[in-house]
Amino acid sequence: MMENLVYIALFAPFVSSMFAALFGMSPRQTFVGVVASLLLFTSFLASATLAYHIMTTGETIHVTMMEWISAGDLFIPFGFIVDQISVTMMVVVTLVSTVVHIYSNGYMDHDKSFNRFFSYLSAFVFSMMILVMSDNFAGLFIGWEGVGVCSWLLIGFWYHKPDQSREDNPSISPSWAANEAFIVNRIADLGMLVGIFILYWNTGSLQYEEVFKALPGLDSTILVGAAIFLFIGAMGKSAQFPLHTWLTDAMEGPTPVSALIHAATMVTAGVFLVIRVNPLFGMDEVAGVSMFIASLGTFVAFYAASMALVERDLKRIIAYSTLSQLGYMFAAAGLGAYWIALFHLAAHAFFKALLFLGGGNVMHAMHDELDIFKMGGLKKVMRGTWIYMGIASVALAGLPVFAGFYSKDAIIETAFNEGTYIIWFMLVLTAGMTAFYSFRQVFLSFHGEERYKALGFHPHEMYKYVLVAMSPLAILAISAGWYMEEYKEFIYGLIPAYEMSHHTHHIAWLLGTLVVIVALSGIALAYFKYARKGANAFKQDKEKEKSFVYKLLKNQYYVPIAYEMFITKPYAMISEHLWKDIDMKIVDASVDGIANFLYRSGDSARKMQTGNLSNYLNWMAIGSVLLLVIAAISAMLG
């Protein structure tokens, strides 16, 4: 019974993808979107039932579908495991994906590749389900790569758009962004693959269970190596510095895709990996690596938030906030609070998906205009979207009662509890920045003067059913945090317990209040700067935009430009050099030389073939003499 549910949860998205693919080349068919959404909902129901089953009975469901690879010593059964970690991911992924599928029915309404879009979208979910449900590293890697391919297909969905210069559009074009995402992920995947190889060589298995059992007997250098390489893989998928540039450029894809990538099916994979492999990352031998993860996470949280402060593109602001929140998750995971990281991942998925889908509504209303400076006062015409965006932004800012408060506060508390005060300080500071930039975006687009009127926009609210479909996310963005204690009980069977010390527990309320005050002051600042009307209304400050700090942040610390100058261009130069000088002049030339030699010798030998018997006889005589001579010589030598 439960086994069947596992298969339903896993394969419903696959069936959906294949079904939509049947109509991939035909014009828009409404039922394709409906069927896909229903299948995804089926998958969600199955996942939720499994979650309920595990919560009530506490048993782990482990199914082996088939013996997949069995060669020599290598034995990989193709199995799936549904335990507390994977079932959390399954519920989050399928819930967000279901909403995104329903949303896409409305959002992609006018797109001529409507059916193809659903095919990719469902395949994306299927890959992610394999990734989280696999009981071994090989299955994880397959899902990992599948997610990469689907993200490439979806980011580059509007591949026909032409390239623009970096000044006009920092992401250049959808196909450029898709390639960037794929290539950056390939680099990280190599690291991940090396990590898996290290584990396989030393433990002789790819099954999580057996690998984790064998870990304590391994040499500390091997453990550190495996941890580092696995984390490099996680860095690529979860867009951690320095492999982060693709995430904001991926905004070139359709908005539902952004919601899916950021909330459910892609960037969470890296955090999931670290949580899944927590027996390795939690070992004393790899404490250095874990500390590095926490520090990098903190740095990325701050770094991304700082870039979001000056961004004018609605979707890119949200993308930076994802980057920043991923930093929080890694900070928690690096400090050993895996369950808090997982909890933040889930809470974040709900409000981030809501934020993106709301952003999609705005984009739809504004005819693909994303510059928040050109919006303002939209709450009059888009009340539903305004409420949703407001809820999601409050949750992101981490105000009490909302989901983000509980999980983010727990992370900040963890940093304090571990005695890593620098990390703690940075995270608190970032929380303030997060509140500021998320409300800057809300105020600029929904409050203040109606700047869009002068520009001739006629915004309109999204379809009703789309707004209704988004409501589960809104409810969870508010309420997900209330169940933190229950979730802790639920997950403790699998993940090592992490408790705050008595001292931290004592002053937890103080820390929480501090974070809330910082967040509130961020919101207040945003309000005074951007939300007021009339004489105090927001005006673009051209002088400030010439300052060095503004330019630095606006240009993403010049990292993409540096990559282009120091990596992309030299690489292209070397490639061209290798092509023209090595490939053309040596490899091609030698192959051509052999062919030319044969051709020319054949051409001259052809003259023997005169058709004249007398000439043939002459040649025969010459041949016989030659053979005799050779025979004589070899007889003399031999």
Add this chain to the structure above:
Amino acid sequence: MIGLSHYLIVSAIIFSIGLVGVLRRRNLLMLFFATEVMLNAVNIAFAAISHYYNDLTGQMFAFFIVAIAASEVAVGLGLLIVLYKKYGSLDLDDLASMKG
């Protein structure tokens, strides 16, 4: 005294004459004659060596060659007549029809 080497030298000279005939002649009939000359040069060598070793096998072999050469001439001349009837010439330069 005439020894084995004399016979072999004669045989070699006749073989060379036959070979030159095969290489230089253009007329198919003459080519035929030349091959016969070469065959008989070999026969001489066979007979001489057979006598030298007191072994009759070589002389028997020579007889076989003579018999085979006779039947070969019968078949070959028949073919030549057909060829001549068809092309009106036995010159090899005229008969080159399979030029590569």
